[in-house]
Amino acid sequence: MLTRNPFIIFCLLFFVAAAPSIALADTSATILIYHRFGDDRYPTTNVSTEAFVDQMNFLRDNNYTVLPLAELVSMVKQDREIPARSVVITIDDAYASVYENAWPILKEHGYPFTVFVYTGGVERNYGDYMNWDQLRELKEQGVDLQDHGFSHNHLAFKPADMGEVGYRAMISGDLAKSMALFSRELGDTPRFFAIPYGEYNDIVIDEAKNMGFEAIFSQDPGSVGLYSDPYSLPRQPILGREWASLPHFEKILKIADLPVTDLTPHPQQLTSPLVSRYQVRILQPDAYVPGSFGFWISGLGWHQAQQDGDILFFETDKPLQRPINRIVVSGRRAKDGKLATRTWMLIHPDGDKAGQ
Numbered sequence: 001m002l003t004r005n006p007f008i009i010f011c012l013l014f015f016v017a018a019a020p021s022i023a024l025a026d027t028s029a030t031i032l033i034y035h036r037f038g039d040d041r042y043p044t045t046n047v048s049t050e051a052f053v054d055q056m057n058f059l060r061d062n063n064y065t066v067l068p069l070a071e072l073v074s075m076v077k078q079d080r081e082i083p084a085r086s087v088v089i090t091i092d093d094a095y096a097s098v099y100e101n102a103w104p105i106l107k108e109h110g111y112p113f114t115v116f117v118y119t120g121g122v123e124r125n126y127g128d129y130m131n132w133d134q135l136r137e138l139k140e141q142g143v144d145l146q147d148h149g150f151s152h153n154h155l156a157f158k159p160a161d162m163g164e165v166g167y168r169a170m171i172s173g174d175l176a177k178s179m180a181l182f183s184r185e186l187g188d189t190p191r192f193f194a195i196p197y198g199e200y201n202d203i204v205i206d207e208a209k210n211m212g213f214e215a216i217f218s219q220d221p222g223s224v225g226l227y228s229d230p231y232s233l234p235r236q237p238i239l240g241r242e243w244a245s246l247p248h249f250e251k252i253l254k255i256a257d258l259p260v261t262d263l264t265p266h267p268q269q270l271t272s273p274l275v276s277r278y279q280v281r282i283l284q285p286d287a288y289v290p291g292s293f294g295f296w297i298s299g300l301g302w303h304q305a306q307q308d309g310d311i312l313f314f315e316t317d318k319p320l321q322r323p324i325n326r327i328v329v330s331g332r333r334a335k336d337g338k339l340a341t342r343t344w345m346l347i348h349p350d351g352d353k354a355g356q
Contacts, residue, residue, distance in 0.1 A: 028223035028256040029072055029086035033235040035093055037101040039128075047244040049101050055238070055249050056109050059087060064253070068112040069144055069192065073215045076230050087253070089113040090217070090235060092148055092194055094122055094130045103138065116148035116194035116217070119178045132185045139186060147190035147213070150178035156199035156324070157351040158269060164203070171207040179211065192217065198235075199324055201347050202268045205231055220326065220343035225257030227283060232267070234343060258331055258340035259283040260312075269347035273319035273354070280329050280342070285310050288340070292332035298325040305329065320346065323354040
């Protein structure tokens with residue numbers, strides 16, 4: 001399922017102002033995330049079958065390489081160059097429409113894909129989900145299956161009456177239950193974890209790493225590059241009317257990864273809603289158009305970044321208001337005019353009660 005804080009205005013703002021591009025090799029890959037296919041009952045998480053066919057045809061006709069998810073993770077971890085025009089297809093939750101509508105299209109194109117299985121939904125025989133026999137059939141046919149948790153709860157919100165020890169135990173218990181069920185029914189230990197709703201903090205990431213997952217996936221929009229953190233890999237949501245349109249699909253494939261470190265504040269549940277300074281260290285400052293760096297912050301909009309050598313920062317006296325807040329730092333690449341971004345998440349101190 002999709003997180004509750006989309007920010008299409010940010011993406012549109014930058015693409016309208018896009019500089020002319022030059023056909024140069026890229027070292028970023030786009031991970032796509034889908035949910036439902038051809039199911040008009042749920043328009044906010046659905047992509048029509050016709051739109052999905054158009055998107056897969058676009059990848060084929062424009063010579064994109066569709067990589068298996070495990071191959072991309074290996075490239076990031078081993079610092080191997082990512083082929084130009086690379087895409088990975090992932091699908092969250094394991095809805096029945098994947099089996100009925102998406103799989104035949106993907107088989108026709110010969111594209112590998114990954115399904116992150118909401119094990120609790122499958123185990124409880126929820127009507128909109130695949131069953132274990134269907135998932136085993138997908139697995140036998142070479143489809144990659146990975147873990148999406150048992151409860152599908154909003155893990156980033158620590159209950160107000162729970163201490164950190166109990167909170168960590170709640171997260172690890174949910175993951176352990178899901179992994180055990182996954183292994184029992186599908187015969188493998190899952191290697192990768194997609195966070196429910198894409199909502200996370202440092203504790204969620206830490207507990208997932210402690211469970212032994214080799215990579216963790218959010219729903220932060222952006223691309224994957226060699227400087228990406230394998231335990232916080234972004235994915236581009238493809239769903240709804242606007243975000244499933246072919247023009248939007250083409251646009252997000254042009255976004256590159258912005259190589260930065262030292263995210264400040266790092267992903268966490270904040271102790272104060274006022275963050276006076278947002279900051280990153282950019283690894284290749286001279287590779288970007290001077291003056292093109294900026295920060296987009298949930299509820300605060302876009303602001304020109306200040307730069308001090310390899311440090312980009314933005315200072316403000318306005319507090320965050322939303323439960324889930326995304327921070328996007330961006331710049332325009334000098335060599336080809338591409339927009340490059342990096343996104344991370346901050347949770348309001350009041351959690352899901354913020355703004356009420």
